[in-house]
Amino acid sequence: MAKKPFTNRLNDLDPKTWLKFQKSWFVHNPPRRQPNVLRHPAKFPETLAQEFIEFFTKRGQMVLDPMAGTGSALVAALRAGRHSCGVELNPAYAEIARQVVEQEQASLGEAAQGLTARVIQGDAARFADYAGEYQLPPVDYVITSPPYWDMLRAYGAQTQKKRRQTQALDVFYSDDPADLGNIDDYDEFLHRLVKIYASLQTVLRPGAYLTIIVKNVKKGGKLYPLAWDLARQLGQVYQLKDERIWCQDDIRLAPYGLGSAWVSNTFHHYCLQFRKG
Numbered sequence: 001m002a003k004k005p006f007t008n009r010l011n012d013l014d015p016k017t018w019l020k021f022q023k024s025w026f027v028h029n030p031p032r033r034q035p036n037v038l039r040h041p042a043k044f045p046e047t048l049a050q051e052f053i054e055f056f057t058k059r060g061q062m063v064l065d066p067m068a069g070t071g072s073a074l075v076a077a078l079r080a081g082r083h084s085c086g087v088e089l090n091p092a093y094a095e096i097a098r099q100v101v102e103q104e105q106a107s108l109g110e111a112a113q114g115l116t117a118r119v120i121q122g123d124a125a126r127f128a129d130y131a132g133e134y135q136l137p138p139v140d141y142v143i144t145s146p147p148y149w150d151m152l153r154a155y156g157a158q159t160q161k162k163r164r165q166t167q168a169l170d171v172f173y174s175d176d177p178a179d180l181g182n183i184d185d186y187d188e189f190l191h192r193l194v195k196i197y198a199s200l201q202t203v204l205r206p207g208a209y210l211t212i213i214v215k216n217v218k219k220g221g222k223l224y225p226l227a228w229d230l231a232r233q234l235g236q237v238y239q240l241k242d243e244r245i246w247c248q249d250d251i252r253l254a255p256y257g258l259g260s261a262w263v264s265n266t267f268h269h270y271c272l273q274f275r276k277g
């Protein structure tokens with residue numbers, strides 16, 4: 001009997017690549033960052049975002065990052081042949097995002113022709129308004145990562161110490177009150193974050209997926225299960241579709257709690273998958 005042809009309604013991948021992506025964990029060590037995006041304290045790798053975009057969309061579809069930072073998701077979308085849009089609150093990061101997008105378009109040449117990659121400087125809480133204002137088409141996929149609460153303000157954070165020595169590098173995102181990274185009350189932070197993600201429903205195509213890259217955070221010796229809280233609360237708005245765990249194995253271990261208490265060196269992020277029903 002002839003083998004049934006593989007019909008693929010979600011993406012343009014072959015069955016082998018599709019299956020490989022369905023493993024619930026993966027190791028991805030970010031490549032060295034380009035100097036123009038070093039200023040931003042916490043970006044995700046374009047290479048990682050591209051793999052997700054290629055799984056959750058087809059060529060020519062529309063990708064959104066409502067907290068776009070320096071535009072990694074937009075660059076990844078261009079490389080994958082998808083349209084994209086990013087919102088970023090900090091004007092300096094939005095400008096860097098515009099520059100990296102332009103550079104990427106120039107280096108891709110013909111392959112990027114006809115693809116739009118729009119950077120909007122503004123508050124993600126207003127995305128539904130921007131969609132109307134800029135006449136954006138319905139969104140097929142969201143990939144994004146929020147501020148990890150106000151952790152960048154934690155003075156002792158190891159990475160922060162190194163960045164502080166180099167004045168050109170930011171240690172936190174901004175002083176803007178709309179910046180979610182400036183909210184010190186955990187419940188309020190979570191509430192406003194969930195509200196932003198929930199508001200994207202109005203622009204998302206039915207059946208579209210959202211990937212949120214996030215970590216649980218430790219503050220003052222206490223664990224705040226940000227990833228799990230987000231999964232639970234946002235799971236009441238979208239269908240929660242499990243996670244993929246992004247592991248990094250290129251980070252030096254720090255001797256937290258050595259000889260007295262168990263304190264993990266947390267080298268993984270959750271890539272939470274949601275779907276609009």
Ligand SMILES: C[S@@+](CC[C@H](N)C(=O)[O-])C[C@H]1O[C@@H](n2cnc3c(N)ncnc32)[C@H](O)[C@@H]1O
Nearest residue numbers: 043044067068069070072089123124173179180
């Ligand atoms: C984890 S970073 C995102 C990095 C981005 N994925 C990248 O790879 O460059 C979170 C971003 O959210 C932005 N942000 C915080 N509050 C925001 C808001 N209300 N609206 C839009 N962006 C916001 C911060 O300025 C920061 O750039």
